[in-house]
Amino acid sequence: MAKxxxxxxxxxxxxxxxxxxxxxxxxxxxxxxxxxxxxxAQSEEDVIAQCxxxxxxxxxxxxLTTEMISKMPNLQLVQVTSAGTDWIDxxxxxxxxxxxxxNGGGNRVAVSExxxxxxxxxxxxxxxxxxxxxAGKWLGEAVMPGEAEDYHTLEEKTVGIVGLGRIGQAVxxxxxxxxxxxxxxxTIDFESDxxxxxxxxxxxxxxxxAVSDIVTLHVPLEPTTKGMMSTREFGLMKKxxxxxxxxxxxxxxxxxLVQALRDGEIAGAGLDVLEQEPTPVDNPLFEMDNVxxxxxxxxRAIESMYTSTEFAIAxxxxxxxxxxxxxxxxxx
Numbered sequence: 354m355a356k357x358x359x360x361x362x363x364x365x366x367x368x369x370x371x372x373x374x375x376x377x378x379x380x381x382x383x384x385x386x387x388x389x390x391x392x393x394a395q396s397e398e399d400v401i402a403q404c405x406x407x408x409x410x411x412x413x414x415x416x417l418t419t420e421m422i423s424k425m426p427n428l429q430l431v432q433v434t435s436a437g438t439d440w441i442d443x444x445x446x447x448x449x450x451x452x453x454x455x456n457g458g459g460n461r462v463a464v465s466e467x468x469x470x471x472x473x474x475x476x477x478x479x480x481x482x483x484x485x486x487x488a489g490k491w492l493g494e495a496v497m498p499g500e501a502e503d504y505h506t507l508e509e510k511t512v513g514i515v516g517l518g519r520i521g522q523a524v525x526x527x528x529x530x531x532x533x534x535x536x537x538x539x540t541i542d543f544e545s546d547x548x549x550x551x552x553x554x555x556x557x558x559x560x561x562x563a564v565s566d567i568v569t570l571h572v573p574l575e576p577t578t579k580g581m582m583s584t585r586e587f588g589l590m591k592k593x594x595x596x597x598x599x600x601x602x603x604x605x606x607x608x609x610l611v612q613a614l615r616d617g618e619i620a621g622a623g624l625d626v627l628e629q630e631p632t633p634v635d636n637p638l639f640e641m642d643n644v645x646x647x648x649x650x651x652x653r654a655i656e657s658m659y660t661s662t663e664f665a666i667a668x669x670x671x672x673x674x675x676x677x678x679x680x681x682x683x684x685x
Contacts (some may be wrong), residue, residue, distance in 0.1 A: 355387040356673035357406040357427075360501040362413030366391050371662070375411070378666040385673040386666070397421055404428070409669040419445045430672045434661040435652070436460055436520065437601060438682050439574035447684040452670055457680040458519030459661030460652035465523035467651035468599045471623025472567055474511075474645045475595045476505040478621070481642035503620075503643070507531045513565030515551065515581075516572035516600070517543060524569060532655060536561050562589040574601035575685050582606060587613035593620050599651045602626040611637050613642065625651040 360375055362368045368390070370477075376388045391403045393416040401424045404410065409430040410417060419442045422428060431441065431453045438453050446453060474480070485494070512528055514521045525535045535553040538561045548555070560564035562568060568590060572578045582596065583606035588678040590596075598605055598620055606626040613619050627636070630649055638644050668678045 355384055356408045358386040358409045358414065358669045358673070359404050359407040360388060360390045360411050361393050361400070361404075361417060362390065363394055366370045368413065368595075371413075374662055375666060379593055379670070382666055385658070385670045390517075393417075393538035397469070401425065406560060409672050411665055411669065413601055415440045419449075422446055422671065423449055426528065430454060430669060430678050432669050432678070434459070434658075434665050436464070437573060441639055443682060443684040452678060453521065453540050453682045453684075454678050454680045455682055456661040457664040457668070459521075459664050460654075460657040461519045461523040462660075463657040464520050464599055464651045465527055466490055467625060467647070468520075468524050468569055468571075468597055469527055469623065470644060471597050471599065471647070472506055472569070472595065475621045475623040475643070476507060478503060478642060480645045484642070499520060506536075507533065507535065510566040511536060511564055513540075513556070513561040513568045514553070515545075515558070515561070515568065516571045518571060518599075521569075521571040522547065522551060525553050536565065562586055563591070565594060566591065567595045569597035570600050570604055572604060573682075574603055579603050579684070580606045581627070582610070584609045584612070587618045590619050592617060593622055596622040597624075599625040602628045602630060614638075614641055625649055 360372050362371070372388065372390045379386050379388050383444050389407070390404070391400055393400060393414060394452070404425045406427055407425060408427055409432055410428065411432045411434065416432065422431070428451050431446065431451060433454070434456050436455050440618070441453055489624055511534040514525055516537065517525070517537045517539045523538065528535060529552070532657050535551055536556045537553050538556060538558045556564070570582065574582070581604055587609060596605070596610070605628070614622065623645050624638070624648050625647045627646070638646055640656065655663055668680065672678050
């Protein structure tokens with residue numbers, strides 16, 4: 354008998370198309386699950402009542418709370434379609450006997466490509482170029498005296514990857530074409546079958562900051578990573594170094610970053626995420642020619658959606674069959 358899996362979201366054409374795709378994939382996976390849509394705009398009581406038989410929930414937003422989960426007696430898995438799960442109180446959820454899984458790297462290609470886009474954009478001061486083009490300045494007029502040394506190529510630079518998970522590995526793989534030297538820091542000791550094809554060398558965190566031309570962040574937002582880049586860390590970096598962040602905004606102490614950029618402690622930054630989102634329009638980062646900011650859309654690609662959806666259905670189907678889910682996130 355098929356087990357119930359709830360898609361928790363908001364009514365609309367996009368949601369309807371997504372639910373239809375989930376149902377199609379469920380059929381292809383052997384009809385182990387019955388896909389049911391529940392509108393999260395209802396009261397919590399109504400949502401809970403419609404999730405009593407669910408063995409898994411795929412939330413489309415952040416409406417699912419620990420208290421709601423505690424009232425769903427058959428729930429075994431919360432399966433998100435993103436990489437981040439920082440909005441879920443995982444220790445509390447795990448105490449209830451419910452596990453949390455991310456998208457299994459479903460967005461790793463899009464995020465790694467966007468990360469490298471930020472690297473090139475920061476190195477070539479793309480924000481400055483766009484502003485000068487819009488102002489009608491071209492070629493010699495656009496590049497003021499003394500600025501030539503502010504433009505760089507990515508080739509043969511030392512790139513420090515903080516967090517060598519699925520996305521970090523995808524970044525390292527793609528940087529091989531630029532002949533970059535790859536160093537990384539991670540709390541996990543990866544086997545040689547992971548690091549050798551990437552030609553990646555593990556370094557202590559402080560040493561990585563000191564030797565890298567580019568520091569790129571790919572860690573989950575957890576208590577241990579919040580604010581891991583602050584005044585001390587920027588002081589360890591090269592004054593010519595760039596910071597790239599396409600993971601979670603609060604990993605970086607934004608006030609310290611602004612000060613480091615103003616003081617010339619680092620040369621620039623490429624950011625897809627900020628501490629506060631949406632961020633105030635008067636955020637000083639927007640006024641800096643050596644900073645490029647994108648609106649938390651690094652994973653935005655139709656291929657990412659397809660891959661993450663396919664993984665989610667495969668994972669909830671495992672639970673429905675009594676098997677262990679994969680890509681379980683640690684309860685920290």
